[in-house]
Amino acid sequence: METTVTVDDHSRIAEVRRAAALLGQTMGLSPELIAQASLVTSELCTNILKYAERGEVWLSTLAANGTAYGLDIVALDRGPGIANFAAAAKDGFSTGGSLGIGLGTMRRAAALFDIYTAPGLGTAVLVRLQEKKLAAPGDDGFVVGSRMTPIRGEIVSGDSWSCLRFGPSIAVTVVDGLGHGPKAAEAAHAAIETFHRCVRDVGPAQVVQLAHQALLSTRGAVMAVACIDGDAQTLRFAGLGNISAVVHTQGVAVRLSSSDGTVGYGVQRARESSVAWVPRSTLILNTDGLSSRWSLARHPGLLACHPLLIAAVLHRDFARNTDDATVVVIQGQ
Ligand SMILES: [Mn+2]
The missing domain is CATH 3.30.565.10 (Histidine kinase-like ATPase, C-terminal domain)
Incomplete structure (x- = not known):
């Protein structure tokens, strides 16, 4: 809450x-x-x-x-x-x-x-x-932070995101249901549900493909899925539509590109790509509720902060009020 x-x-x-x-x-x-x-x-x-x-x-x-x-x-x-x-x-x-x-x-x-x-x-x-008496869960190799807000005047967000940890891996998805309000949220939740059901068994491109089937009866969404294997030190990525994804590793930023299209609309196939992931690598995912011109260049030193603070600062400085806005940050330990 x-x-x-x-x-x-x-x-x-x-x-x-x-x-x-x-x-x-x-x-x-x-x-x-x-x-x-x-x-x-x-x-x-x-x-x-x-x-x-x-x-x-x-x-x-x-x-x-x-x-x-x-x-x-x-x-x-x-x-x-x-x-x-x-x-x-x-x-x-x-x-x-x-x-x-x-x-x-x-x-x-x-x-x-x-x-x-x-x-x-x-x-x-x-x-x-x-709480002093309750043990907090460990980080297990990844620290996650996020901020998500609905468009001004809406209670529900048409954006949604989730992450799952299994073994040395973490999988994350960010979804933006078309438009905003309850119908957008319905499409986004169907995509999240598919992610939860499938991501342990299949790669990111297949998760997007399965979500495509699940969303045919909805208004549709854009979606990105990243699976990071801490042991293999790789990040696999696939997306359809304009979810932004950037990996920062040792001072170098690599933009992960999504395929054009909409999950749940037409005939779609997402290409999968893969990049190296090392301790301190940072993945930043965001929906188009953040200005497409956002950049870390205006925030020297921000990447050294806790992912929750990174997400909060990027949201503060680049979120537009005219759309649901979501930022998710995952940092390797
Ligand atoms: Mn949007």
Whole structure:
């Protein structure tokens, strides 16, 4: 479960705290974690108001096997950015908050803390809070982060994505149902369902082919599938339509190309390609809800961040409001 609150006034601080409490209670998180979330969100909101005047806090619960074990708190703004984060992170550095727990305290409370900021580039902070008594699942060679939002005014997203891990491998798909709203979501879900059913047994091109059959009675979708084998150090890819896919390995970006067409419409065949995958390789997939002109060139150092923060920053800076928008980032460990 997730929720996003715009922060543009001091009254929003209480709203974000309430949203975090509601999310935590609904998902069965402990009162201790909810109290911690309240402190952290207050601090992040106060920083946004003080330095950027406006931003947003995005809250999403973490769950494994149906049990929630944590909360990801991401604060995003397009303010001036923090020139000297090291100084700001020291205890006692005034963030001007009513509680003033400071970035340093926040960092120690967090199971995971990451920040992306530079002058002119805004600030993005990730704080992951985890239940102490519950074991979080391991990374198993891959760390995944994503952000998906529906077009303004819609509750359901016509985009969808999923990933599955098996053995040393991970498979991921991103789907954009044609148009938006419930009919687009229906097409996207049919593609995801096919992916879940088949991807352990067949390659990416065949998954797209099988999805094509499954989507003939729907409005159709564009779809990309990537299968990464950590042992063989290869990534196999196939797509139909305009899902963007780029692999960054050791400073080199390789764009993976999809075949022209629409899943579930006409006669289609997706070509399969393959590239090398090594530890620290990063795969970024996105739908056309992000501007086609998006580029990492504007964000020096972003690739070194946690995939969730990479996805959140790219979404913040390049998502258009006129479509469902999805970014998925997978990093090898
Ligand atoms: Mn779209």
